[in-house]
Amino acid sequence: MAGRVLLIEDEPHIAEAIRFILSREGCEVAVEADGAQALARVAALSPDLVILDLMLPGMSGLEILAALRADAATAALPVMMLTAKGQGRDREAAERAGVSAFMAKPFSNAEMRAQVRALMEG
Amino acid sequence: MPLSALTGTRLRERRLALGLRQGDLAARVGVSASYLNLIEHNRRRIADALLERLAKALDVSLSSLQGGLADDLVDRLRAAAAAVPQAGAELERLEDLIGRFPGWAAALAELQDRSRALGHAVEVLNDRMAHDPHLSASLHEVLSAVSSVRTTAAILADTEDLDATWRQRFHQNLHADSERLALGAEALVAYLDAAGQGEDQAATTPQDEVEAWAEACDWDLGRAGGLGQSPHLASGAGRALAQALQAEILADRAAVPDTGLAAALNRHGPDPLALAAEFSVPVLSAFRRIALRPGADLGLLICDASGTLTLRKAVAGFSPPRFGAACPLWPLFTALARPETPVEAVIALPGPQGARFRVRAYCQVGYPGGFAGAGPQIELRRAAMLLLPEPAGPEQALAVGPTCRICPRPDCPARREPSILAA
Numbered sequence: 001m002a003g004r005v006l007l008i009e010d011e012p013h014i015a016e017a018i019r020f021i022l023s024r025e026g027c028e029v030a031v032e033a034d035g036a037q038a039l040a041r042v043a044a045l046s047p048d049l050v051i052l053d054l055m056l057p058g059m060s061g062l063e064i065l066a067a068l069r070a071d072a073a074t075a076a077l078p079v080m081m082l083t084a085k086g087q088g089r090d091r092e093a094a095e096r097a098g099v100s101a102f103m104a105k106p107f108s109n110a111e112m113r114a115q116v117r118a119l120m121e122g
Numbered sequence: 123m124p125l126s127a128l129t130g131t132r133l134r135e136r137r138l139a140l141g142l143r144q145g146d147l148a149a150r151v152g153v154s155a156s157y158l159n160l161i162e163h164n165r166r167r168i169a170d171a172l173l174e175r176l177a178k179a180l181d182v183s184l185s186s187l188q189g190g191l192a193d194d195l196v197d198r199l200r201a202a203a204a205a206v207p208q209a210g211a212e213l214e215r216l217e218d219l220i221g222r223f224p225g226w227a228a229a230l231a232e233l234q235d236r237s238r239a240l241g242h243a244v245e246v247l248n249d250r251m252a253h254d255p256h257l258s259a260s261l262h263e264v265l266s267a268v269s270s271v272r273t274t275a276a277i278l279a280d281t282e283d284l285d286a287t288w289r290q291r292f293h294q295n296l297h298a299d300s301e302r303l304a305l306g307a308e309a310l311v312a313y314l315d316a317a318g319q320g321e322d323q324a325a326t327t328p329q330d331e332v333e334a335w336a337e338a339c340d341w342d343l344g345r346a347g348g349l350g351q352s353p354h355l356a357s358g359a360g361r362a363l364a365q366a367l368q369a370e371i372l373a374d375r376a377a378v379p380d381t382g383l384a385a386a387l388n389r390h391g392p393d394p395l396a397l398a399a400e401f402s403v404p405v406l407s408a409f410r411r412i413a414l415r416p417g418a419d420l421g422l423l424i425c426d427a428s429g430t431l432t433l434r435k436a437v438a439g440f441s442p443p444r445f446g447a448a449c450p451l452w453p454l455f456t457a458l459a460r461p462e463t464p465v466e467a468v469i470a471l472p473g474p475q476g477a478r479f480r481v482r483a484y485c486q487v488g489y490p491g492g493f494a495g496a497g498p499q500i501e502l503r504r505a506a507m508l509l510l511p512e513p514a515g516p517e518q519a520l521a522v523g524p525t526c527r528i529c530p531r532p533d534c535p536a537r538r539e540p541s542i543l544a545a
Contacts, residue, residue, distance in 0.1 A: 011269075013295040013299055014273065016291075017273040017292070017295070020288070020292075021277065084261070084266075105265050105266065105268070105269035106269040107269065107273070108272070108273075108276065109276045109277065112273075
């Protein structure tokens with residue numbers, strides 16, 4: 001499963017674990033902790049997939065998703081959003097904004113690998 | 123002896139259970155059978171002396187005939203019937219139920235009480251979950267920690283060729299997140315315990331706990347002992363904050379002893395800048411020293427650089443908001459934007475009896491990392507605002523509120539959100 005992933009997540013331990021898991025699958029993983037810098041990192045890296053946390057400092061996951069979809073260059077970019085279980089309203093908002101998939105926290109590593117594979121190869 | 127309408131029914135049931143004839147019992151207690159019949163059908167009041175003789179003859183306690191308990195039971199059972207009207211409970215047979223099956227009646231009443239208490243607890247929790255940002259943040263914290271623990275533990279368990287460096291790193295992450303999870307869970311349990319007791323004003327955050335503890339001690343925190351036993355400090359985070367605040371106050375007191383403080387207040391009045399200069403202490407220490415004296419009728423607010431209130435000492439006429447952001451017009455935030463610059467104003471709270479205060483605010487800046495070290499320099503700003511009750515006078519006051527959501531000022535240019543008090 002080769003490809004470039006940009007993980008936008010401010011929780012350092014979660015970010016480290018996800019990067020470890022996906023790197024072993026052959027992905028090149030970059031991490032951005034600051035929502036305000038997320039769009040610039042997407043533009044700089046041109047990732048094949050963005051994994052985006054919902055709650056971020058600087059700019060929320062929903063705002064980042066909306067900005068990505070509003071830009072022709074990233075309108076079709078696969079985006080998987082990390083949400084907490086039960087955030088129903090936020091998930092609905094993300095679906096309306098065009099999210100590609102959700103991964104509910106806490107997730108299993110197998111689920112993470114499977115979902116990323118599906119989005120990268122889909 | 124307070125009796126209930128069911129006393130006669132109970133007497134009759136007891137007589138029948140013992141196999142006694144009405145005439146025999148009546149003779150034993152010195153009344154006619156017909157009079158006893160009226161009593162048993164709750165058509166006559168029973169004199170205390172007669173009731174005692176009947177209770178003795180039937181070998182039943184007087185307390186079991188107490189009217190208060192029985193009436194309460196009737197009310198609770200009526201409530202149970204009203205809660206499920208579709209069941210069609212025979213209310214006209216209620217007395218029969220209680221008299222003939224007291225155990226079942228008590229069980230049904232108890233279930234009704236529990237159902238009502240649970241319903242109330244759910245309402246309180248629903249309301250809190252909908253409106254309490256601290257609960258939302260606490261839940262997010264717990265979920266984040268759980269996510270990290272789960273994924274890190276799975277890596278450790280499933281990755282056979284994990285090298286020693288990564289193994290150690292992930293073990294450290296696991297340990298740190300476990301601690302975080304424990305604190306978050308503890309805070310949630312304390313929160314839910316308070317909500318379950320139906321205390322709408324119960325402390326919901328560690329900061330709330332500290333302020334409840336401080337108010338219980340009348341803000342004489344330097345002498346408050348037994349933090350671990352205080353009923354107000356339910357969580358580890360609350361106790362940690364309380365310890366830190368107490369340590370700050372003790373340090374403030376050591377730097378400015380009581381006698382020196384009294385003399386300085388006589389000379390300068392409640393002026394934190396003058397006190398700080400006289401004793402060479404940080405300005406915020408002077409704010410605390412002035413406001414947190416036992417019996418000081420002064421308010422004190424301290425916020426960090428994000429504007430989040432980290433200390434709230436209320437004063438009559440001014441209650442800082444518990445949830446959400448404060449009024450943006452407070453001079454506290456003016457000072458925050460002008461570090462190391464004194465800000466003084468008279469403010470007025472809304473309403474015909476709106477209190478007036480002379481406020482003195484100041485923002486102190488610190489650089490905990492100094493000049494040395496790699497990485498960005500950290501600047502810490504903390505601002506304080508002292509509230510001194512101000513009598514009505516000619517000086518024009520700045521119109522402020524507690525927080526937009528509950529402020530009635532309709533035309534405030536700084537309004538951030540509609541008020542629930544808007545007409």
